Amino acid sequence: MNTPEPSIFSRYQESRTQMFLDSDKHYANWLPGLRGQKRRRIFVIALITLLAAAAGFALATLAVRGALGGWAVCYIAFLFAAIVLGIVSHSRAEAPEDALDEYEVARRNHARSIGLTVTQGLGTAAASYLFLGAMFLDNTDLALSGGALVLTALSAGRYAPAMLLAWNTPDPDPEDG
DSSP: OOOOOOOHHHHHHHHHHHHHHHHHHHHTTSOGGGOSHHHHHHHHHHHHHHHHHHHHHHHHTTTOTTHHHHHHHHHHHHHHHHHHHHHHTTTTTTOOGGGSOHHHHHHHHHHHHHHHHHHHHHHHHHHHHHHHHHHHOOOTTHHHHHHHHHHHHHHHHHHHHHHHHHHHOOOOOGGGO
16 A cells, blocks of 8 residues: 655645754744843834834935935844844744644734734835825935835834734743743
8 A cells, every 4th residue: 555645845844844943942042031021022112113213214215315324224123133033932923833832823823914914004005105106206216215115014014923922922931841
């Protein structure tokens, strides 16, 4: 009796799960001072502040030529901080389903749903800004400003699930070991 070989998709999922578990094990003890819920919440507030500052600089690019540099600094700082948030929150927003229990999968999927809503809302606002700006403004910096705003909006939606899970996940029970 021949058993069918696993599909390429199931092999990919198994590989992805194993890579995630190996990575989670590797980073498990990194940055212990940031792993508590209170510290994660402060970190999430810092991330949101960086995104808001990046959006402000993106919009200011129409009036102030050097504002694009401010946007780049905020955006790059946000990307590095988002990586750190992933480390301290065990990357649950990006975890494959086989690496999580049922409760974690439900929470992850709910956070991803909210992230999609954030992406759609902010993406629509950025596209509207570009559309209306092209109709009513004769400014050559509109493309720079709009592009920076779109990247900021997409990043906000991309990392919203990680921020939500970092904010809402309670500290682990010390008795669970």
